[in-house]
Amino acid sequence: MRKLKRFKRRIAYFSMEIALDPAIPTYSGGLGMLAGDTIRSAADLRVPMVAVTLLYRRGYFFQRLDAQGWQHEEPALWNVDDFLEPLPERASITIEGRLVQIRAWRREVVGVDGYRVPVILLDTDMPENSSWDRTLTHHLYGGDHHYRLCQEIVLGIGGLRMLRGLEYDGVERYHMNEGHAALLAFELLEERLTEHGRVQASVEDVDAVKDRCVFTTHTPVPAGHDKFHMDMVVGALGRKAVLENRNLYESEGMFNMTRLALNLSRFVNAVAKRHAEVTTKMFPEHPVAAITNGVHAFTWASQPFQELFDLRIPDWRSDGASLRTATRIPNDEIWASHRRAKMGLLQFISRHHNAGMDVDAFTIGFARRSAMYKRAGLLFRDADRLKHIATTAGPLQIIYAGKAHPNDRQAKELIQHVFQAKSMLGDAIKIIYLENYDMELGKLITSGVDLWLNTPQAPLEASGTSGMKSAVNGVPSLSVLDGWWVEGCVEGVTGWAIGEDDFARGGHHDDARDAASLYDKLGDVIVPLYYHNRDGYINVMRHCIALNGSYFNTQRMMQEYVLRAYFC
Numbered sequence: 422m423r424k425l426k427r428f429k430r431r432i433a434y435f436s437m438e439i440a441l442d443p444a445i446p447t448y449s450g451g452l453g454m455l456a457g458d459t460i461r462s463a464a465d466l467r468v469p470m471v472a473v474t475l476l477y478r479r480g481y482f483f484q485r486l487d488a489q490g491w492q493h494e495e496p497a498l499w500n501v502d503d504f505l506e507p508l509p510e511r512a513s514i515t516i517e518g519r520l521v522q523i524r525a526w527r528r529e530v531v532g533v534d535g536y537r538v539p540v541i542l543l544d545t546d547m548p549e550n551s552s553w554d555r556t557l558t559h560h561l562y563g564g565d566h567h568y569r570l571c572q573e574i575v576l577g578i579g580g581l582r583m584l585r586g587l588e589y590d591g592v593e594r595y596h597m598n599e600g601h602a603a604l605l606a607f608e609l610l611e612e613r614l615t616e617h618g619r620v621q622a623s624v625e626d627v628d629a630v631k632d633r634c635v636f637t638t639h640t641p642v643p644a645g646h647d648k649f650h651m652d653m654v655v656g657a658l659g660r661k662a663v664l665e666n667r668n669l670y671e672s673e674g675m676f677n678m679t680r681l682a683l684n685l686s687r688f689v690n691a692v693a694k695r696h697a698e699v700t701t702k703m704f705p706e707h708p709v710a711a712i713t714n715g716v717h718a719f720t721w722a723s724q725p726f727q728e729l730f731d732l733r734i735p736d737w738r739s740d741g742a743s744l745r746t747a748t749r750i751p752n753d754e755i756w757a758s759h760r761r762a763k764m765g766l767l768q769f770i771s772r773h774h775n776a777g778m779d780v781d782a783f784t785i786g787f788a789r790r791s792a793m794y795k796r797a798g799l800l801f802r803d804a805d806r807l808k809h810i811a812t813t814a815g816p817l818q819i820i821y822a823g824k825a826h827p828n829d830r831q832a833k834e835l836i837q838h839v840f841q842a843k844s845m846l847g848d849a850i851k852i853i854y855l856e857n858y859d860m861e862l863g864k865l866i867t868s869g870v871d872l873w874l875n876t877p878q879a880p881l882e883a884s885g886t887s888g889m890k891s892a893v894n895g896v897p898s899l900s901v902l903d904g905w906w907v908e909g910c911v912e913g914v915t916g917w918a919i920g921e922d923d924f925a926r927g928g929h930h931d932d933a934r935d936a937a938s939l940y941d942k943l944g945d946v947i948v949p950l951y952y953h954n955r956d957g958y959i960n961v962m963r964h965c966i967a968l969n970g971s972y973f974n975t976q977r978m979m980q981e982y983v984l985r986a987y988f989c
Contacts, residue, residue: 430471430539432987433592434460435580435602437573438481438561439474441528441540443861445504446480446497449561449824450790451886452639454860455692455975456598458717458886460540462975464532465739468983471589473580475572476501476526476542481561484824484857490840492825492833501526505542512582516571516657521554522547523579525587533719533739541587543579562826570649570657573678577604594987596635597686600647600678606634606685607663607670614662622666627685635986636686637712638679640883641699642794648675683707688986692884695907695924699880710985713905714884715978718744718970721890723868725761729754744893744971752959759895759962766869770820776853778818783951786870786896788822788858789887791832797821798835799876801842802936808849810940814948818851820866822858863887868894871951873916875900876935880924888916892969895962899942901935909969914961917942 438453439460448454456474463470480497487493505526512523524544529537546555557571580602584592595605610622610630619626639645654676655664663669670681683689683704690710691697697711719738722730730737733750737743747755760780767778778784789795800819801807811817821839825832836854843852855862867873873891875882875898882904889905891898897916900906903924910918920938923930951958 429469429591430589431591431593432463432468432470432596433584433589433594434463434470434472434596434598435576435605436472436474436598437576437601439472439540440860441530442504443859444499445528446499446859447474447477447542447561448860449481451884452599454716454863455639455714455886457860458715458720458975459598459979460530460538461532461717461720462715462979464530464536464538465534465976466979466983467532467534467536468538468979468987470538471584471592472530472538472540473576473584474540474542475558475561475576476505476544477558477561478544478546479559479563482824482827486836486840486854486856490837490854492827492836494827501544504528508541508587510583510586512579512586514574514579514582515659516554516574518659519551519554521545521557521575521579522549523575523583525583541580541583543575543583545575566649567653567657569647570653573601573604573647574657577602577606578608581605581608593633594635595633596637596982596986597682598637599639599645600636600682603636603678603682603685606630607661607681609633610666610669610685611661611663620662620665622663622669627669630685631687634682634686635688635690635982636682637690637692638682638700638709638883639692640881641696641703642792642881647678648672649678651676679704690986693905693908695880695904696883699883699924712978712981712985713908713973714886714889715972715974715976716886716889716893718893718974718976721864721867722893723758723762723765723864725758725765726868726894729758741974741976742971744974745967747963747966747970750963750966752956752963755895755959755962756955762868762894763871764869766820766865769865770853770855774853774855776851778851778853779816782816782818782851783872783948784870785817785819785872785874786866786891787819787874787876788855788863788866789875789885791823791825791835792829793831793835794878794881796876796878796932797823798838798842799932799936799939800874801838801845802932803940804842804845806940806944808846810944810948811850814944815952817948820853820855820870822855822862822866824858863890867891867896870896872896872947873898873900875906876919876939877901877903878930879903889969889973892965892973895966897961897965899939899947901930905973909973911964911968913946914964915969916961916965917947
């Protein structure tokens with residue numbers, strides 16, 4: 422078995438989910454996509470990193486939609502041995518007094534020049550564990566709070582112990598990608614207190630752990646910040662010394678993973694400048710930096726644009742900033758590449774759904790996790806107005822995709838709402854909702870539509886990365902001014918804004934006002950530009966690549982982490 426020079430791994434990156442490959446369902450959405458792109462850019466830049474996550478034998482879930490648009494879930498089964506390398510090392514943890522054994526599998530992410538970043542996937546499905554403990558690495562975000570807590574014990578505490586068993590002894594910084602991994606900092610402090618025979622942590626103890634930890638928070642939505650009842654935590658972990666230091670983790674009488682990570686990290690960052698403002702209001706006692714997310718350009722560029730960039734910007738794979746020279750690419754080449762990408766998407770739809778979409782019709786894309794705050798139905802708030810745009814400004818067709826959490830009934834009803842709009846609009850506007858939104862389908866949609874639509878309820882969008890993927894492919898965004906779009910929107914140049922910047926103005930979102938702005942931009946500006954001034958539309962596409970594609974990529978993002986969080 423080939424060794425990977427483990428002593429050189431100075432950064433350990435912990436994430437509950439990581440999108441490594443379309444065939445490996447160890448991710449659910451943006452957090453996992455971002456984690457995968459982070460690791461890919463770390464490999465490109467030769468960052469000495471090792472990553473840790475859980476192995477989900479049944480994935481998140483496989484989505485099927487019935488004729489009424491109701492979501493049904495099935496296990497996303499895959500053959501682990503086909504994609505991962507088993508490692509002989511073992512680690513053990515104690516959960517509720519039971520000894521739980523953990524084994525590890527490895528996947529290597531290879532950078533542009535061959536440098537490899539190992540990803541360690543933790544697995545409890547072993548004969549020596551109880552039948553329930555064996556399921557802890559079966560489902561991503563499955564089960565109840567108790568199941569989630571036990572999974573986070575496996576990730577944080579078990580992951581730290583596994584790295585030691587694998588002899589990754591040179592780790593200097595532990596990066597917690599969201600609070601799911603916060604128990605690794607808990608374990609670091611527990612080790613120190615045990616070593617020194619203390620129960621109460623001193624300032625010196627806390628500072629010693631903080632110096633080793635970095636924390637990235639990804640959402641202002643309360644459901645994204647894990648909180649557990651104290652009796653559940655004590656029952657699962659036992660009487661750990663760190664539990665006596667309630668000031669480190671307690672919030673409103675609960676064990677708060679975000680509080681724990683905030684209090685035990687030397688560097689804390691949000692994932693966009695606006696998100697940093699919002700997070701600072703949520704946790705005013707903690708300084709929060711901003712490192713805006715990005716995407717791995719090579720992963721998300723469609724084949725036609727990869728070929729175009731190889732021809733016109735030869736070093737774009739190793740130097741993401743060089744995409745700024747896309748301003749020199751001729752219009753006909755940009756349009757030809759886009760049309761090929763669009764044809765690829767529509768051919769996929771024709772093969773699998775017999776939808777008969779038109780490559781010449783203006784195509785809007787909306788694909789993301791189904792959640793109430795993302796307002797998937799805003800586009801249909803005034804169906805008559807939308808139909809009027811389609812009949813006066815030019816034909817429209819709309820592509821939706823996205824999964825709802827199995828326990829989120831309201832999110833499932835949002836999908837049904839799209840189906841109802843499809844039925845109501847009939848032949849006036851072609852609408853399709855694609856099942857089982859995953860990494861592969863995401864690439865097809867973000868590269869193949871003419872406009873990327875984003876309608877979150879501000880300020881609840883921490884960053885959003887799907888619009889960045891579209892930008893790499895020259896697809897403009899029409900979006901609420903929230904998350905990354907506050908930084909990426911140059912009106913009429915890289916895309917268009919829906920409504921005003923409510924957060925900056927101290928106001929609140931207004932569905933009716935936002936819908937009216939959406940229709941105004943579509944009917945008066947965007948669709949006419951597409952049909953009657955094609956060169957003008959291509960100019961916006963070009964600037965998407967040159968301005969947004971060249972900046973909102975994980976190469977730039979990773980360089981910021983290296984300089985500001987890891988090695989400073």
